[in-house]
Amino acid sequence: MSADVLERVAERVYRIRERFVNLYVIDVGRIVLVDTGTKGAEPLVREALKELGKELADIRLVLLTHHHLDHVGTAGVWKREAKSTVLVHDDDADVVAGRERRKGKGIGLRAKTLIAFAGVFAWSMRVPPLEPDRRLTGHETIDLLGLPAVVIHVPGHTIGSCAFHLPTEGVLFAGDAVNGRQGSPVPPWFVEDPGAAIASFERLVAMRPRVLCPGHGDPVRNPPA
Numbered sequence: 001m002s003a004d005v006l007e008r009v010a011e012r013v014y015r016i017r018e019r020f021v022n023l024y025v026i027d028v029g030r031i032v033l034v035d036t037g038t039k040g041a042e043p044l045v046r047e048a049l050k051e052l053g054k055e056l057a058d059i060r061l062v063l064l065t066h067h068h069l070d071h072v073g074t075a076g077v078w079k080r081e082a083k084s085t086v087l088v089h090d091d092d093a094d095v096v097a098g099r100e101r102r103k104g105k106g107i108g109l110r111a112k113t114l115i116a117f118a119g120v121f122a123w124s125m126r127v128p129p130l131e132p133d134r135r136l137t138g139h140e141t142i143d144l145l146g147l148p149a150v151v152i153h154v155p156g157h158t159i160g161s162c163a164f165h166l167p168t169e170g171v172l173f174a175g176d177a178v179n180g181r182q183g184s185p186v187p188p189w190f191v192e193d194p195g196a197a198i199a200s201f202e203r204l205v206a207m208r209p210r211v212l213c214p215g216h217g218d219p220v221r222n223p224p225a
């Protein structure tokens, strides 16, 4: 028996670690996914459903924080097999749908090495284009099967990056607008708009949610655990 794939981060919120990237599961009776890992994350999500005693068809909503392949990887599987509704910001939707290509750039010294590394993996992470079911503006509150989630447009890492805030749970899903490093928030090093990325990072950190859930690295707790 393998170790549990679900790590509880709040009452109804779980983290799944897929090597270097995080997926999050919200259990509201049925299931909401926040990001979907690389295409290799499929067995992890299936195992997570089992741990929660859920069926594939319980995955009703898939929220994508942005268009990158390590977050969109299995969204198409759930859309196809579970008839899940996939939501992403309007400014990233055409990239997810394969109608637009977008290039980011690195900030700082680490970036050069990391981008070379990412380039090698980008090809292996490729997934077929996926037509999102709903395009977000970043200025709405959406209903996650009874749980309110405030959508916050946080451009920079990508132009259409979104964070999702669950005010009743004290949880903020930051996508890659914030990275977690040893319990602290750090700004993204790979961006489409550097100035906007810093502003978005500061905006999210200033919210001081009880748990800030980044796309990469450990969740950041306030006050620190």
Ligand SMILES: [Zn+2]
Binding pocket: 066, 068, 157, 176
């Ligand atoms: Zn990203």
Ligand SMILES: [Zn+2]
Binding pocket: 021, 068, 070, 071, 176, 215, 216
């Ligand atoms: Zn990422």
